[in-house]
Amino acid sequence: MLKGKKLAVIGCGKLGEALVAGLCKNSELQKNDITATVGRETSIERVSKKLGIAVGVDNKAAVKGKDIVLLAVKPQNMDRVLAELKDVLTKEQLIVSVAASVTTSFCEERLEEKAAVVRAMPNTPAVINVGMTGLCHGLHVSAEQRNMAEAIFKCVGETVFVDESLMDAVTALSASGPAYLYVVVESLAEAGVKLGIPREISTLLAAQTMHGASRMVLETKAHPALLKDTVTTPAGCTIDGLMELEEGKLRVTLIKAVVKAAERARELVNTQNKTSK
Structure with a gap:
């Protein structure tokens, strides 16, 4: 899907570096087909040497002739970057934004008519190629462009397309x-x-247990409640531990945490739209 395509990464920070590294390792993109920009000239040599690609500070030059333009700038800088690139981007180019709180319509309104925009929300495990990325697309994205966007983030983990309202x-x-x-x-x-296990061993036990439990959910496709029941034997120790979790309201606390974070995410979207008008 990405073979023969050319990519520009605008704002190649930690996430941009992780995506480029994943693409170079896990896709058909060649290093000489990728160009990145950074915010300071002092970063050019470091990023170029680390990734083995062309790096500069000229955003306009970077996007010319590219099939895909990945915008990895901070949300507060997106308005300025879109204004800078408006005259050089074309409707044939796929624009992929990983800026939190920046909607596809925000980008479409600031670019040429019928700009093809995909919004992506990866998470930090993408830096070790086990990320989870949520994607949505704007009004003018073709099936091929949607597949290209998905292929980018498949290189650093799993992907799912959702309606932008989600x-x-x-x-x-x-x-x-x-x-x-x-x-x-x-x-x-x-x-x-607390129970006497050395910290290093205790952390390993906890982290690997969570890793294994997550893999069980993904690979068996069983409901988490059913998997929980397979661990919980009658009159055993696990049920006592689960009772403490229920009494401490862990379940509802986690639900409320996600709901509260979603409310804040919506506030940030609204703030982004207001401050950029």
Whole structure:
């Protein structure tokens, strides 16, 4: 799907670097078909040497002749970057934005008529190629362009397309999700330490247990409740632990955390739209 395509990455920070590294390793894109830009000239040599691609600071020059333009700039800089690129981008180019709180309509309104825009929300595990990316597309994206966008993020993990009305929820669940799970891993590890297990071993036990449990859900496709029941034997220790979790309202607390994060994501979208008018 990406063979023979040319890509520009505008704002090649940590996420941009992870995506380029994943593309170079796991796709048909060649390094000489990728150009990236950075915010400071002092970063050019470091990023170019690390990724093995052409790197500069001229955004306009970078996007010319490219099939795909990946916008990895901060949300507060998106308005300026779109204004800068408006006259050089064409409707044949696919625009992919990974800027949180920036909608497809925000980009479409600031570019030429019928701009093809895909919005993506990856999470931090993408840096080790096990990310989860939620995607949605604007009004003028072809089936081929949709497939190209998906292929980019397949290089760093799993993908799912949703209606844009769900992107705030996706942000709250999968983009913010690693932070919630780090708290769970940390808490389990602390429990191990409390019970006398050395911290390094306790952290390994907690993290690998979460990793294995997640793999079980993904690979068996069984409902998490059914998998939970397979661990819970009558009059065993697991049921006592689960009772403590229920009494502590872990389940409802996690649900409320995601809902609250989604509300904040929506607020940020509204703020982005207001401040850029």
